[in-house]
Amino acid sequence: MNENSVIEHIRKKARLKSEVAMGIGDDCAIYRPRKGEELLFTTDFVIEGRHFRRDTHTARQVGYKALARSLSDIAAMGGSPEFCLVGLAAPADSQWIDGFYDGLFALAAKTGTSLAGGDLSRSETIICDVMVCGSAATGTALRRGGAKPGDALYVTGALGGSAHGLATGKGLAWKKHLRPEPRLAIGQLLRLKYGATACIDLSDGLSTDLARLCKASGLCADLGDTLPFFRGATIEEALHGGEDYELLFTVPGKRRIPVEIAGVPITRIGSVEKGPAGRIFGEKREFEIIAAGFDHFETK
Amino acid sequence: MNENSVIEHIRKKARLKSEVAMGIGDDCAIYRPRKGEELLFTTDFVIEGRHFRRDTHTARQVGYKALARSLSDIAAMGGSPEFCLVGLAAPADSQWIDGFYDGLFALAAKTGTSLAGGDLSRSETIICDVMVCGSAATGTALRRGGAKPGDALYVTGALGGSAHGLATGKGLAWKKHLRPEPRLAIGQLLRLKYGATACIDLSDGLSTDLARLCKASGLCADLGDTLPFFRGATIEEALHGGEDYELLFTVPGKRRIPVEIAGVPITRIGSVEKGPAGRIFGEKREFEIIAAGFDHFETK
Numbered sequence: 053m054n055e056n057s058v059i060e061h062i063r064k065k066a067r068l069k070s071e072v073a074m075g076i077g078d079d080c081a082i083y084r085p086r087k088g089e090e091l092l093f094t095t096d097f098v099i100e101g102r103h104f105r106r107d108t109h110t111a112r113q114v115g116y117k118a119l120a121r122s123l124s125d126i127a128a129m130g131g132s133p134e135f136c137l138v139g140l141a142a143p144a145d146s147q148w149i150d151g152f153y154d155g156l157f158a159l160a161a162k163t164g165t166s167l168a169g170g171d172l173s174r175s176e177t178i179i180c181d182v183m184v185c186g187s188a189a190t191g192t193a194l195r196r197g198g199a200k201p202g203d204a205l206y207v208t209g210a211l212g213g214s215a216h217g218l219a220t221g222k223g224l225a226w227k228k229h230l231r232p233e234p235r236l237a238i239g240q241l242l243r244l245k246y247g248a249t250a251c252i253d254l255s256d257g258l259s260t261d262l263a264r265l266c267k268a269s270g271l272c273a274d275l276g277d278t279l280p281f282f283r284g285a286t287i288e289e290a291l292h293g294g295e296d297y298e299l300l301f302t303v304p305g306k307r308r309i310p311v312e313i314a315g316v317p318i319t320r321i322g323s324v325e326k327g328p329a330g331r332i333f334g335e336k337r338e339f340e341i342i343a344a345g346f347d348h349f350e351t352k
Numbered sequence: 353m354n355e356n357s358v359i360e361h362i363r364k365k366a367r368l369k370s371e372v373a374m375g376i377g378d379d380c381a382i383y384r385p386r387k388g389e390e391l392l393f394t395t396d397f398v399i400e401g402r403h404f405r406r407d408t409h410t411a412r413q414v415g416y417k418a419l420a421r422s423l424s425d426i427a428a429m430g431g432s433p434e435f436c437l438v439g440l441a442a443p444a445d446s447q448w449i450d451g452f453y454d455g456l457f458a459l460a461a462k463t464g465t466s467l468a469g470g471d472l473s474r475s476e477t478i479i480c481d482v483m484v485c486g487s488a489a490t491g492t493a494l495r496r497g498g499a500k501p502g503d504a505l506y507v508t509g510a511l512g513g514s515a516h517g518l519a520t521g522k523g524l525a526w527k528k529h530l531r532p533e534p535r536l537a538i539g540q541l542l543r544l545k546y547g548a549t550a551c552i553d554l555s556d557g558l559s560t561d562l563a564r565l566c567k568a569s570g571l572c573a574d575l576g577d578t579l580p581f582f583r584g585a586t587i588e589e590a591l592h593g594g595e596d597y598e599l600l601f602t603v604p605g606k607r608r609i610p611v612e613i614a615g616v617p618i619t620r621i622g623s624v625e626k627g628p629a630g631r632i633f634g635e636k637r638e639f640e641i642i643a644a645g646f647d648h649f650e651t652k
Contacts, residue, residue, distance in 0.1 A: 055649045073390065077568070078496050079428040079553060080392035080486065085385040090373060092380035095437045095483060097473045128379040137395045139439075139481045144649045171481070173397045174648045181439045181471070181481040183395060186380065196378050253379060268377070348474045349355045349444045 053146050055172055062153055066167040067160075072135050074168075081168035083135060083185065091134075092186040092193055094125035100178040108221070111151025112158075113230050114178070119159045121255070122184040123234035124297040128253035130194040130243025131186030133236065135168040136160065138182050141175035152180070163236060194243050194301070197268035199250035203302035205273060205322045206309060208235050211258055212285030215293025225284060232297035237314040242301055246309060251301040257292040257345025259332060261300060267330030269302075274333050275322040275341070294346040353446050355472055362453055366467040367460075372435050374468075381468035383435060383485065391434070392486040392493055394425035400478040408521070411451025412458075413530050414478070419459045421555070422484040423534035424597040428553035430494040430543025431486030433536065435468040436460065438482050441475035452480070463536060494543050494601070497568035499550035503602035505573060505622045506609060508535050511558055512585030515593025525584060532597035537614040542601055546609060551601040557592040557645025559632060561600055567630030569602075574633050575622040575641070594646040 063076040074082035085091060098118040100106060109117075119136060126133050138156065142149055160167055165184065217229030235253070242248035252265045258279075266273050281290045302324055303309055309318055327333075332341040363376040374382035385391060398418040400406060409417075419436060426433050438456065442449055460467055465484065517529030535553070542548035552565045558579075566573050581590045602624055603609055609618055627633075632641040 053649050055647045058649055074493075074495065079425040079551075080394040080431070080493070082429075082493055083391045083393065084490060085389075085391065089385075091383045091385065091391075093383065093437055093469060093483075093485070094380045095439050095469065095471050095481070097439055097441055097471050097479075097481075099441055099473055099475055099479075102473060102475065125379040129382075131380070137393055137483060139395050139397055141397055141399055141479065169393060169395065171395050171397050172648055173399055173402060175399055175402065175477075175479075177475075177477060179397075179399075179441065179475075179479050181395070181397075183393075183437060183483045185393075190384060193374075193380070193382055195374065251379075347355045348472055349353050349358055 053144055058149060058172060065157055068166045072166045072168050076169050081137065088190055089187040090190045090193060092126055092129050092131045092188065093183065094122050095181055095183040096121040098180045111148045112155030115152035115155030116159050116231060118180045118182045119156045120232050120234050120297065122182045123163060123236060124253040124255065126184055126186035127235045127239035128251050128299060129188065130239045130251065131188045132240065133163050133165040134185045134187050135166040136182055136184045137168060138170035139180060141173040141179045143176055144174060188243065192243055194248055194251040196250055196252050196265045199265065199269035199271055199302040199324045201271060201326045202305045203249050203324050204305050204320055205302055205324055206318055206320050207280065207298055207300050208238055208316050208318055209298040210280045210282040211296060212289030212293045213282030214295035215289040216282060216285040225282060228282065229295065232295065234297060235299045235316065238299055238316060241313055246303060247307055248301045248303050251299055254296045254298045254300055256294045259291050259341050260343045260345025262332055263330045263343040265300060266324060269324060270329045271324040272327035272329065272331045272333060273322055273324050274337065275335065277335050278319065279321055280317065280319040291341060292344045353444055358449060358472060365457055368466045368468065372466045372468050376469050381437065388490055389487040390490045390493060392426055392429045392431045392488065393483065394422050395481060395483040396421040398480045411448045412455030415452035415455030416459050416531060418480045418482045419456045420532050420534050420597065422482045423463060423536060424553040424555065426484055426486035427535045427539035428494065428551050428599060429486065429488065430539045430551065431488045432540065433463050433465040434485045434487050435466040436482055436484045437468060438470035439480060441473040441479040443476055444474060488543065492543055494548055494551040496550055496552050496565045499565065499569035499571055499602040499624045501571060501626045502605045503549050503624050504605050504620055505602055505624055506618055506620050507580065507598055507600050508538055508616050508618055509598040510580045510582040511596060512589030512593045513582030514595040515589040516582055516585040525582060528582065529595065532595065534597060535599045535616065538599055538616060541613055546603060547607055548601045548603050551599055554596045554598045554600055556594045559591050559641050560643045560645025562632055563630045563643040565600060566624060569624060570629045571624040572627035572629065572631045572633060573622055573624050574637065575635065577635050578619065579621055580617065580619040591641060592644045
């Protein structure tokens with residue numbers, strides 16, 4: 053096993069779209085932007101012992117999830133994925149490395165994401181970092197900060213499934229934890245068709261990510277009494293559990309949004325209003341929900 | 353200390369060029385390409401225990417070097433740096449994290465690289481991954497594979513300094529190891545002014561990187577008897593030592609290249625010729641140099 057043979061193996065499997073003028077095999081990948089597009093960039097770590105364990109997650113699952121995390125950020129901006137760069141530091145275990153790329157390639161093929169480059173290094177602890185570039189017509193990408201007072205607040209799918217799966221290790225919730233679906237088609241439709249004013253993906257939990265959307269928009273949120281719980285999930289898991297990778301978005305209050313988009317249920321969970329920026333209130337402001345999602349550096 | 357406060361601190365220090373329409377603070381960074389440019393992308397790990405040690409490298413030095421490694425790839429394509437995304441997994445040590453970003457920002461400011469986003473995670477072992485995007489006029493980026501038979505082979509600066517520094521831990525060689533200078537101005541001039549046909553940066557050692565350039569171009573190399581050794585470096589260090597981050601390039605045989613570009617000595621070290629692709633010969637093909645630079649996964 054050597055670095056060149058591993059890279060050559062990956063390079064042969066990579067399918068490049070025509071905008072990628074150079075993929076793996078030079079000092080840099082080359083991308084030629086289309087006219088009138090802005091480019092979206094995100095990068096996310098997946099680290100052994102923090103985001104997965106080798107005894108409970110297969111190499112394929114790790115590769116799939118590493119790409120899914122970053123694609124979810126592209127979905128949150130309403131973008132179309134273009135290409136990714138994959139940094140992988142792992143032990144010299146060619147079976148694990150092959151499995152990782154197989155899982156990643158499966159999702160890359162499904163979503164039209166070209167693997168254009170990356171870095172390989174050796175490390176006893178497995179670390180990967182996936183950068184994805186997406187595109188949208190210039191000026192149209194959905195941001196967190198565009199919500200207006202009175203806008204309705206919606207969420208895709210169900211909440212707390214991933215946290216519940218992590219706690220129980222079984223059933224549909226565990227599947228949801230292992231194989232999150234980046235909501236790419238929904239994000240694009242929210243941008244192109246449904247006039248969404250703001251959007252964020254739920255990576256760190258509803259309470260944390262909703263607070264971020266509200267803070268960026270200078271508004272507060274009034275939640276209604278309906279939250280779409282994932283089957284079996286607790287209130288704690290639904291409000292604060294991370295890694296659901298659903299989309300949370302706002303649309304003008306009178307806009308009609310279907311109950312399902314691209315096969316995924318859409319639920320109105322409240323509205324955003326003038327008020328203390330970044331704060332989240334329960335029905336009629338009788339109580340407040342404090343952001344308690346995942347924080348990597350919390351030192352309470 | 354919490355994640356939001358760390359990110360807010362970094363966000364305030366980041367200086368964004370106008371093409372970066374959104375920096376830190378949303379799901380993705382947004383970049384708006386200029387007309388007629390192609391974009392160059394590279395990503396490189398810097399991992400504790402592999403690329404640096406906490407007791408011999410300060411946080412500032414690690415931050416500087418993490419960006420320098422990726423900028424060197426942009427230099428090798430003749431590109432101008434545009435922005436970077438920085439993934440950092442580190443212990444919750446705010447002094448170390450601040451120092452890391454100070455070092456990175458120092459080089460970012462000097463080279464016009466905007467910090468546009470990234471990811472932060474907690475990890476006992478420090479891992480960073482810096483993605484840099486650069487630009488060049490469409491179709492002009494320097495590649496490894498463009499050398500023609502009879503082209504002259506040149507190298508910038510001196511060879512083996514970084515490996516010698518790592519071995520001795522002192523003097524100018526140690527400085528070279530700690531603070532490599534990405535050869536951005538030289539790369540751009542090679543592309544725009546000197547008609548370079550191929551270029552690569554020396555990250556894994558002359559023997560390994562020259563073999564890559566030759567293989568990509570379908571040629572072999574004939575080295576002359578002059579190699580610019582870094583003061584004190586051994587033959588081994590000059591031929592096979594990694595992390596010099598000098599540029600190795602080819603130009604048409606009759607082209608005149610100055611002895612110095614942008615203040616850095618330029619040395620002709622041989623030529624590339626028809627012959628077994630990727631192989632490197634000593635003067636008059638009396639002996640062969642076998643690539644023996646750094647390989648992360650070598651399992652001899």
